[in-house]
Amino acid sequence: MPGPSADPPGGARALWVWGIGVAVYFIAITYRTSLGVAGIDATHRFDINASALSTFSLLQLLVYAGMQIPVGLLVDRWGTKRILLLGVVLFTAGQFGFALSGSYAMALGSRALLGCGDAMTFISVLRLGSRWFPARRGPMIAQVAALMGMAGNLVTTLVLARVLDTFGWTPTFAGSALGGLAVLLLVVFCLKDHPEGHEPQRETRAGRGYVRSQITAAWREPGTRLGMWVHFTSQFPGMVFLLLWGMPFLVEAQGLGRGTAGELLTLVVVSNMACGLVYGQIIARHRAARAPLVLGTVLATALAWAAAVFWPGPGHTPMAMLVVLCVVLGACGPASMVGFDFSRPANPPERQGTASGIVNMGGFTASMTTLLAVGVLLDLTGDNYRVAFASVFVLQALGVTQIARLRGRAVRRERERVVASRVEAVHVPV
Incomplete structure (x- = not known):
């Protein structure tokens, strides 16, 4: 059996497991960019001006950026599967909440929740790729993951916009949230952090000492x-x-x-x-x-x-x-x-x-x-x-x-x- 430091094998199983992580990221990007085609509808639904509308995007980015280092620490300590599960639950709940929001405050809170879950996806997918594929495949794996995320953006601009025009606010956003439930089941039953025999070494210290040592060593x-x-x-x-x-x-x-x-x-x-x-x-x-x-x-x-x-x-x-x-x-x-x-x-x-x-x-x-x-x-x-x-x-x-x-x-x-x-x-x- 190969040691923990050996290069992961890749192969069909790696593609399947990594593909599940990419599917989660795809759904997250679809939710992240969904407001881009619903700005005019949002101003009417919540009776807000352009400045208040821009707060949605700023809040999402603020939550996303602020969560990056904590999420990275959690991925290293808890593993990819747990963090992806938490991310899917949060961004799906945020999308459902946005669908049902009748006030600006509730909608803002829903987007913050969505941004928090979204923040947990990309780092997890990168970690998943590095644990399942050889290092020489790293650049291509990362670029393909990002490409699939942009495909989620295309779904938003080409599909979600038309569905919104046809069915209205609540059916569109609530219906899209069903995608989160689908990938949640895939993560629960099919995703594995790493192949057998390729377990990463884990830090035994806990608490602030672990956090400080990880950040300091990486920086x-x-x-x-x-x-x-x-x-x-x-x-x-x-x-x-x-x-x-x-x-x-x-x-x-x-x-x-x-x-x-x-x-x-x-x-x-x-x-x-x-x-x-x-x-x-x-x-x-x-x-x-x-x-x-x-x-x-x-x-x-x-x-x-x-x-x-x-x-x-x-x-x-x-x-x-x-x-x-x-x-x-x-x-x-x-x-x-x-x-x-x-x-x-x-x-x-x-x-x-x-x-x-x-x-x-x-x-x-x-x-x-x-x-x-x-x-x-x-x-x-x-x-x-x-x-x-x-x-x-x-x-x-x-x-x-x-x-x-x-x-x-x-x-x-x-x-x-x-x-x-x-x-x-x-x-x-x-």
Whole structure:
């Protein structure tokens, strides 16, 4: 029987078990993005203005980001199955509560509950993949998981929107919550944390000592910090555009109809899925391409953002430029996933959840900051999108500075680990 440190075998059973985790993540993304097609309905149902409506998205991101490190610690200590079960129960209850909400306060509480459950899914899926597949498959497994999440976003924009128009608020959201019950049964009866003989080493200490040691050890690794800043710098422009400010920018600043604007947002999602497959293949075959791929994506995003927002001359930005912007923004999500490819080799299996939580917190912190900054600047400048959207460049500059500072240190440390593992393999006693 292989020891705990041996590479997991992969295979058909690994695909089945990991697929259950991905199905949970798919449902979570569908619930997370469901408000994006129901904003107008929500303003009428709860009698709220645009600022109150934006609070839904901000609260979800705040809960999600705040839960990342606690969830990572729990995954490392309790295992994937328990955390996924808790996550499914919470986000399904949140979706049911949102369906039945008759007041703004109840709806807000339901979205917070949903965000809490959603926060438990992606880190668990990453951990599940690392326990069931060989390490060389890590980049592709992570990108495919993210791709399936974006497929949940497509279901929201293409299916849920039409169902909402046809059947109304309560039947749509309550009906969609049935998907949570289905994946709950799959997790209970079919999901297993790891293959036989590949149990991770577990920390025996409990309480604050365990928490402090896990966080400190993960943060001490340059690869973890580099991964967090990669996620921070890459993810947020696409998320800010998709989650809240893309539609107002396209309709109010660019004079497009809602239908056309919706098609451009769908283009971001499709581009995200296509780029995810390409990025995963590149990184799996060429580890040295990680940083250039990230920095190239950040540069392309900054250039496309600047061209679309600050297009010279009278009139609106040409449609061709808006299409280019949406295609480039689709690469933001896959580029952010590279952050996990820096943290994964820097941490042992028993610390993967904590490290992933630190990394995942980066992009959502940047997204929250930008969502707030754009809203405040729009209010202060009388809806001047050029000034408000310029806030993106500040966070990109901060992130690139940190990536440049940590990159060399992280790569050297990773090489040292590879050499040490090879030496250890040669001198294993028989």
